[in-house]
Amino acid sequence: MNAAMNRAWGTQGLGTRLRHVLELLEGDVAKFEEDLGLEDYRPRFTPVVRALVAEGPLSIRDLAEAMAVTHSAASQTVAQMAKRGLVALEAGVDARQRIVSLTPKTRALTPVLESEWAAASEAAGQLEAELPYPLTDLLTAIVEALDRKPFRDRIAETPSARGLT
Template sequence: MSERPPGPELLGTRLRHLLELLDGAVAASYADVGLPGFRPRFTPVIRALARTSPAAIRDLARATGVTHSAASQTVAQMAKEGLVTLAPGDDGRQRIVHLTGRAESLLLVLDAEWAATTEAAGRLEAELSYPLSRVVDEALAALGRRPMRERIADVLSESTT
């Protein structure tokens, strides 16, 4: 008897594994070009700041497609690495992010890595029956319309009626 591959019951686990494979490979490619320990999630922030520095964290979140909380956490890690500095905004609640000279010195290498990663991702998608980026966009949109928590609650209420 052949074992059936996992289905939706292990979706979160399998997505985390996929993300580990993707992020791990990108991080390794940064190490290959002399940037050991550089986190892949820093690059979109640095690229956004290169276009519009300085920027508020909320603007960086919007530009990079993540939540304000995720952008804030990434910026905090980047500040520890000496890639950005933070200053208070006009209203005191807002934090304004500036690139450091260190981050600016990495732009050429990061742009080349970004282009190579984008091309490699396109080639990966060409091997798939359905583009992964499109599936992710559709899943995010569906969860935006109706969060997973509500979906689970519906199933649980159906089973008790």
């Protein structure tokens, strides 16, 4: 990293840094997927496809739980995938419930996707080997710490936040 980038990082918050790392990782995964001819596929679709491969058709609520994201995030991703013909939506038992399933198009892509996932996992392992500590362990620790005490509470307890509320 050059000196200018080091100075810029000094002014950036945790969220900005996390988003930047995610942009770098997802951007390169997307480029690799394009190299494989998967122009219509996005890295953010992978958790949906993996959950549906493992579990079969799921409601959006169950899919969100399997992906560890909000219902809204799962619904938005599913909508993008449906527009591309990667998933199909059907009404569930309850008219408000929607069941998501893979389309034949996506099932046909699954062998290539599974190979890409394996390659990305190997690359992540290589990246972690270069780091002073495993990134997955650190991210797990962050989630556990935030489960114990949400960031909102942590912000509210700071001296800077006193008098704001």
